[in-house]
Amino acid sequence: MSERGDTATRILDIAQELAQTRGYNAFSYADISEHVGIRTASIHYYFPSKSDLGRALIRRYQRTADQALAQIDRTTEDPREKLRRYSEIFSGMMLHGERMCLGGILAADILTLPTEIRDEVRAFFGLNERWLSGVLDEGREAGLLQFTGSPEVEARLLVASLEGALLVARSYGDVERYRELADKLLADREAPMT
């Protein structure tokens, strides 16, 4: 039972774990209530409806991702290393309670989500693709990465492939299955040494 932080944050932390493991339609205010230690009515005080909670969840997740990518940019120059660090964000989710990426699991639930949340899911993918596109472009210019076609499409392909690798690997409960695919995905894009 996490006790740190204010109540709204603890609610979001537990709700995020539940959403990442079970999906949007398979967790309830009662589930959150048990983990946080307050009654369901009190959760409604912070998040009046479940769609309010869902929207807050994906928005906070976007901000966290944004900061993680900025942190990679701040501490690494090599585009190949940036891709490795990016891939490790995904493997970290499986290690942290068999989680999926929140964007990926909400994408599976997309047709059951309130429209505001759908828009945020797409915005999350857009955020990832823009950052990856920049890394890929820079890496190819520097002769460190190689790929066919535009950086934009290659970025979309990488996001989709990593989401898919995480989805399938998690269904086996096997993080090595993810790593094997992610490592190959990255290795195939590294320019040969000269």
Added chain:
Amino acid sequence: MSERGDTATRILDIAQELAQTRGYNAFSYADISEHVGIRTASIHYYFPSKSDLGRALIRRYQRTADQALAQIDRTTEDPREKLRRYSEIFSGMMLHGERMCLGGILAADILTLPTEIRDEVRAFFGLNERWLSGVLDEGREAGLLQFTGSPEVEARLLVASLEGALLVARSYGDVERYRELADKLLADREAPMT
């Protein structure tokens, strides 16, 4: 409202559509009842529990996939064409009512599924990977396809990438987004003309 076929088949058809669009936890016997035109109690006559229904669903889906892959083998020699036909099975799902692959969407729900169904989801991925692995191996031997590493791992990567591409593209409701990625995935594996 589909009226063809026996009742069990009509139930499975509707349940499959609902599962592929909404996921396992977001459809009910009441939803099926409305579409099939019989009461929920009558559905329990054919499928006593929801896990019985879910298991029947994924097993039938596996058989259908098996037949579709055998049909590709029967009508096509060229491994490149086999991959194209395989990719079109996925795009066909989005065109047929914004569906996901049943295996992919159940993978997202995996931690909420009865264990028998979990095993079938993994078996479905295994089936796809074995077939693709054979096509890739044959294609490389014939000098028509190219890729690094083993056909087995490359097959896993293709399944995961196509599932991911479908997952993300469907969240935009845009089949072109899927095709762009699938076509690139396949083009990158075609051996250059000599």
Added chain:
DNA sequence: GTCTATAGCCCGATAGAC
């Protein structure tokens, strides 16, 4: 086989006391 009726539980959400 299909129906009506209902049990028993979980769900999101609200009213109002403290």
Added chain:
DNA sequence: GTCTATCGGGCTATAGAC
């Protein structure tokens, strides 16, 4: 802010008539 109490509805599932 957090609680108790509760509403109205949905869910899976079963009993028993036809």
